[in-house]
Ligand SMILES: [Zn+2]
């Protein structure tokens with residue numbers, strides 16, 4: 890058996906989102922996306938499984954729905970923040986508590 894244990898080098902090692910490290914709680918996972926707590930903001934964040942910034946509209950709709958569902962449970966009233974500050978070349982979207990930026994576990998002022 891000589892199957893390589895490393896995934897195809899399609900994305901490069903630099904992309905944290907492609908790496909999909911389970912360093913924070915995961916809320917949801919499927920073929921299109923995963924939703925985990927953002928380690929910086931402490932809010933649910935949906936991440937597309939493909940490396941790119943332009944998901945097809947069905948994928949976008951699917952991810953938005955899934956994120957709303959998780960955010961309803963985790964945050965209650967929330968809004969979606971599609972601003973990709975840290976990783977601008979891989980689609981992801983944060984859900985943030987209404988009127989706030991960070992999740993309830995961080996009490997940091999902006
Ligand atoms: Zn990526």
Ligand SMILES: [Zn+2]
Pocket residue numbers: 927928929930931934983
């Ligand atoms: Zn974040």
